[in-house]
Amino acid sequence: MRNPIRRALLAMTLLGTMAMSGLPDPVDWVMVAKIREEGLQRSQVMEFESHMADVLGARLTLSQDMKRAQGWATAVMAKIGLVNVVSEPFMEYGTTWDNEYVSVHLLEPDYTPMVGYPLSHTPGSAGKQVAEAVIVDLQVKGDLDRFRGKLAGKAILSTPPAVIDMTPLVNGSQRRTDAELEALERIVIVPTRPAAPRTPRNPEVLSAVEKMNFFKAEGVAAVLQSESGWLGAVRGFARPGATADRWSRAGTLAAPVMIAITPEHYNRMYRIASHGIPVKVEFEVRNRIGEQVEQAVNILGEIPGSDLKGEVVMIGAHFDSWHASPNATDNASGVAVMLEAMRILKAVDAKPRRTIRIALWSGEEQGLWGSRSYVRKHFGDPRDPKVGVTKDYEKLSAYFNQDYGPGQYRGIYLQGNEFARARLTSWMAPFKDFGMTMVSNQSLGSTDHVAFDEVGLPGFQFLQDRIPGGGGHTNLDFLDTVVPEDLMKNAVVVASYAWHAAMSDERIPRKTLK
Ligand SMILES: [Zn+2]
Structure with a gap:
């Protein structure tokens, strides 16, 4: 027994409440x-x-x-x-899914190597591919007809240009100050906000999965995207899809090649293409996908x-x-x-x-x-x-x-x-x-x-x-x-x-x- 006095005090407390004491x-x-x-x-x-x-x-x-x-x-x-x-x-x-190799380059109008990573649980490319990169802004189902039959063999610029967050560049080191710690300690009650009303999904708006499936059905060479918002950073997550199917071999092989690219490289391609100047890219992706x-x-x-x-x-x-x-x-x-x-x-x-x-x-x-x-x-x-x-x-x-x-x-x-x-x-x-x-x-x-x-x-x-x-x-x-x-x-x-x-x-x- 490490502390007999405290034990005795505790026993008296327990007699009264039989509850956990919460004592120091x-x-x-x-x-x-x-x-x-x-x-x-x-x-x-x-x-x-x-x-x-x-x-x-x-x-x-x-x-x-x-x-x-x-x-x-x-x-x-x-x-x-x-x-x-x-x-x-x-x-x-x-x-299982592992990326074994990835290589992405801008070939035209000006050569530059680009930084990109495949989304997890997407397939590899059939060797080295060269494709024209085109902007495809899909929002609603009505947009599909505009692009149907026109995307085979293209590399799709599928997201709008990434907006760069400059805050990390401005702020530098962020150790917590005494004042900040004290403020955190003083916040005793965090008011509960009413839950935001659920807005029903507009069936006309295309989901990420519907867009991905459309690109696959159209036979695109690759889907390119950029979502990070920070300079030099690629956010590479999983391909969109229902959780139950996301990690299957069949689901992986049914997806198009999908590559996330740094905002600088992605935005540059997007600006060039939006001026009507042809953008040519080269890429190769090899992924190892498990059998069972x-x-x-x-x-x-x-x-x-x-x-x-x-x-x-x-x-x-x-x-x-x-x-x-x-x-x-x-x-x-x-x-x-x-x-x-x-x-x-x-x-x-x-x-x-x-x-x-x-x-x-x-x-x-x-x-x-x-x-x-x-x-x-x-x-x-x-x-x-x-x-x-x-x-x-x-x-x-x-x-x-x-x-x-x-x-x-x-x-x-x-x-x-x-x-x-x-x-x-x-x-x-x-x-x-x-x-x-x-x-x-x-x-x-x-x-x-x-x-x-x-x-x-x-x-x-x-x-x-x-x-x-x-x-x-x-x-x-x-x-x-x-x-x-x-x-x-x-x-x-x-x-x-x-x-x-x-x-x-x-x-x-x-x-x-x-
Ligand atoms: Zn974590």
């Missing part, structure tokens, strides 16, 4: 010192980050690239001494608990990325921090009471598929009477996630869970010198802690500095914009939070699930 929790300063020493003086976080971002590269869900990266992560977990290291299937995802449907997997590993080993504290980050760059910040940086946190805990010979489990998710970029499937299978969903909750639902203390870039932690978001405030605030005390001071009751969305939060389990995301550069989801997300000290500090904080959550007398209290 003492800091284990000796363990914090060990964690800080290991994580700040013998850090390996940049070894993990560099191997992912430089050696392994992009990690599209279920690609051969991703399988290779997951093999590496599994080996790292075993090497640092984790147990129950598993690669756990979460869904029949589709067939396979399961996508998450990777997990554990430090086993002792007297409370049936209870679990989880930490994690999504391992998958889009395919146009190594995505060093989104989210190799989060993965490196979580692996390093586990390495630190093993290196200091931590023997936690609760089991500490790391999860490296897949399918996050497509819609939190990996984490949502995992939560549903292992913990259930009280909102869905057909699923209900499992016996492990009550045994999870909390889940901590990183996925808002590689910036240093400056605080933590409570996700509206006021009952967790005292606990999460007291564990922040050893990290004042890191500038980690802020507890906000606000909620963040868009990443894997949501999979926990939405079913009433405590899932948290840290509040991070914004680091300039690192265009997540683009071709420009490389290691160069990652600040090593930030990742080192983050791993120390995660290791410490995981330790305290694993040692606390109580699990982290939960908010009321509405």
Whole structure:
């Protein structure tokens, strides 16, 4: 028993309420010192980050690239001494897809190499192709007749010219200021806005899928597009289509060749073509498409608990990325921090009471598929009477996630869970010198802690500095914009939070699930 007086006080409180107390929790300063020493003086976080971002590269869900990266992560977990290291299937995802080669050039009226990437789950070209690039502005069904029979063999400029966002060029570095942190802390109530009225879809307006199918039926050579809005950046996502069909081999082969291009190169072609001057392009795309449907997997590993080993504290980050760059910040940086946190805990010979489990998710970029499937299978969903909750639902203390870039932690978001405030605030005390001071009751969305939060389990995301550069989801997300000290500090904080959550007398209290 670590703290008899606190235990006694707690027992008295429990007699009154029998509820989770939400009391502050003492800091284990000796363990914090060990964690800080290991994580700040013998850090390996940049070894993990560099191997992912430089050696392994992009990690599209279920690609051969991703399988290779997951093999590496599994080996790292075993090497640092984790147990129950598993690669756990979460869904029949589709067939693998990997880009093996892409080359795009403007040939006429002036030669220049261009920067472009195929959209994922589109087919390759039949070798090197030369085609005239033409503007095709399709909006409504009435537009189809104007172009029918005229597009065979053409390269289609399918989106309007990209509008360049100049803000990142003007603003430069964006560490959070004290004033900004204080302002975030003071915002206690975020007024709920009424949901925007749903406007029924105008059946005359062509969807992205209808446009794509029209281009394919017309026998175009390629569909070119630009949607990034940032100089030099290509946003390369998946081809449009219903989720159920998006990742199949048949669906992939039924699509035209589709290439996303930087706004500068795309806009230049568009301006030339709009003057009536012929634009000739050359391109070649080779993609490797799997033969059969396979399961996508998450990777997990554990430090086993002792007297409370049936209870679990989880930490994690999504391992998958889009395919146009190594995505060093989104989210190799989060993965490196979580692996390093586990390495630190093993290196200091931590023997936690609760089991500490790391999860490296897949399918996050497509819609939190990996984490949502995992939560549903292992913990259930009280909102869905057909699923209900499992016996492990009550045994999870909390889940901590990183996925808002590689910036240093400056605080933590409570996700509206006021009952967790005292606990999460007291564990922040050893990290004042890191500038980690802020507890906000606000909620963040868009990443894997949501999979926990939405079913009433405590899932948290840290509040991070914004680091300039690192265009997540683009071709420009490389290691160069990652600040090593930030990742080192983050791993120390995660290791410490995981330790305290694993040692606390109580699990982290939960908010009321509405
Ligand atoms: Zn992300």
